Amino acid sequence: SLPSADGAEQPPADVLEPVIVDAAARAGVQPSEVVVVSATAAEWSDGSLGCPQPGMLYTQAQVSGYQVILRAAGQDLDYRVQGPDQFKLCEKP
Secondary structure (H helix, E strand, C coil): CCCCCCCCCCCCHHHHHHHHHHHHHHHCCCHHHCEEEEEEEEEECCCCCCCCCCCCCCCCCCEEEEEEEEEECCEEEEEEEEECCEEEECCCC
16 A cells, blocks of 8 residues: 555555546546545445435445545546445535
8 A cells, every 4th residue: 555644544556546547537637647645544424425415315324435635637536435446526516
């Protein structure tokens, strides 16, 4: 795993890679151009992963994962990640 400034647990590469690829595709850049701003372990109180969308229902259970902030083409993207290929971009309405 990658070292982080604050010593927090970083997601493993198989968790981080698909998110970086997704961010690159959204921004129209190469994955190598995507910067990991932060990647920290997180606990959420329900299935919305701390990013509820209007009109959606979520499982009411603790969910563990990672919050990953990526910078691509000058834009910060806030991802909520549960595991390999289990992630969503948190877009504030």
